[in-house]
Amino acid sequence: MDTKKAEKISKALADTTRLTILKEIKKSKDCLYCVDLNETLNLAQPSICHHVKQLVDTELIFSEKNGRNVRYSLNNKMLDEYISFIEGLKI
Amino acid sequence: MDTKKAEKISKALADTTRLTILKEIKKSKDCLYCVDLNETLNLAQPSICHHVKQLVDTELIFSEKNGRNVRYSLNNKMLDEYISFIEGLKI
């Protein structure tokens, strides 16, 4: 992972709402639907959409359309690559 | 590490300049002085100060006064704690 990508991932992780979304996905065992977030998060629907989009755009999560609904799942690989980058910063 | 702290660390890592500073510290083998950053980074001195402050405030780096100069070194422990937090997001 190059610095530019690491910067984008860091930015995606630099927000309580988005961290909460990631934790919700984990809690749901990779079976979280967008609708569920409307209940969990205290935000308007377009705001949630905006946050989710950043996680999808950085490939931290996958989104899969399922009828009217969209299901989110975690991209463990991307998190691992990010972790490797951070490890690489260490002395 | 709690979510609030992870958010702050992510925010500190979410900027090219600050990632460059961390890489410079690594390159210098933990012996980077503030003056050196003025040459490496293409930014005004107060801007550099602002970025360094964020890294110090989040305890990602230590700063040690040395006469007129300030030396920076990496806090590997904080990076490790952050990595653990990210690991914890995985399924």
Added chain:
DNA sequence: CTAATTTATCGAAAAATTTAAATAAATCAA
């Protein structure tokens, strides 16, 4: 088909971050 539901997009306001000029504070050199 029509109405309801779910997600996405657009546009604008509010909030946060980045940047640098001006200047202060601390330390060193002569």
Added chain:
DNA sequence: TTGATTTATTTAAATTTTTCGATAAATTAG
């Protein structure tokens, strides 16, 4: 002591991000 050097702070402008109302698009239920 005086002047030069290094770092920190204040303030303000520019930029970016967050938020939400309005609305569109897609799908399902009846």
